[in-house]
Amino acid sequence: MEFLVEAVGSINDCFVSLPLPLIQTLQSTASSPLPPILVLQLGSPSHPPHCWFVAWSGASSSSSAIQVSQQFAECVSLPIHSPVQVKVASNVPHASSVYIEPHTVDDWEILELNSQQAEDQILNQVRIVHEGMRFPLWLNGHTVITFHVGSVFPKNAVVQLMPGTEVEVASKTRKRNSDSAGDSHVG
Template sequence: GTQMESKIAFVPSQHSFASVPRRLLGQLPRIGAGEPVALRLCWTSGGERREAVVGWGGGVAAGDALELPSALAEALGLSSVRAVHVCHASSLPLAVRATLAPESPEDWALVSGGAARLEETALTQLNVLTAGTRVPLWLDGAACAWLRVSELHAADGPVAAARLASGSELHIAPPVAAAATGGGGGGGDGGDSGGGSFVARLEQAPRGWPPLALGLSAAAMAARRISPGDLVLLYARGAGAAGSSAAAARGAA
């Protein structure tokens, strides 16, 4: 697709979706029917041309810069970059299987202990993966687990980058230290695949969660720079709850 230059800004977020400035929206496809949309970012660092693929969930940036979650920018090596070229990554295949490895025993403890949660919420945090890159995932409030993508497979074989959707499988194995001590965790619906590894089959929406519609007045939406169809993150604390939980809803006029 056509490349567009944009400054980038970093924002604290517990997901890996970019937010696009309004001036670039006309160059991107509309979000619809659950189809993942990916952006290809290109930049120069140390005299070398680099690129990365990030997901877009329909979010609109508050200013004129492409907004990236701080953890995602760290994972992609973009923390010191000030501008990138952006285009729609239109030819990414759909991932059938992705193999990931937690970076530490602590990261393994988080993902193995929250396998079912991972299946239910991963698609609310990211919709693309690139082989060889790091991925942050939030599974228990503010606790972030870091994983590295070692392999990606589409229906016809290995690929360098791919979209994620309902039914994509994440094959997660423990770090060497955890595996050596027998530190295996529970599995998701895919079950334990041996040696402590497990398979998480991604779901489009959390099991048993009713659809959530967010009603805002036109004035409230304008004040917060929210447009119909934008992805909105909600943080709620129930009475007596031990921590906060996050949910995603589509903005409605």
């Protein structure tokens, strides 16, 4: 089935919202319990296909398009208003461990102040990751920090974050300016 992808500012997670016809098709053909992991495939005769793995939390879109947060679409370079083929991904392994790092020093500093909330929210907002991926995480309902996935285990193209997945966060520190007044020495 082919659907357009639409960015929505009111979505504060990395899940997609699906149009009702797609939900009905998934429910009628599902051999396992929903929600599935989906593959969105974009391709044209002049370009080879490109795929994005996305997770669905059960939400329905308010239009006939697949809806996704603007920040998530930007992080994973998912083209908006482009038609994609939708397929169910099967046998996506559960991650036993994932190594992530804040995208910027500012993200790290916000994370340090909100570490417990980030830990509590990550599984509520993110389900699918892969090495090299960037993803947003919303804190306090409005603050967004971005992470980069450094590695996943098991080593697969895509893994699911689940309760029990060990998520290790690397620190990121500001570089000190050696020319600043506090660091210079006059002899």
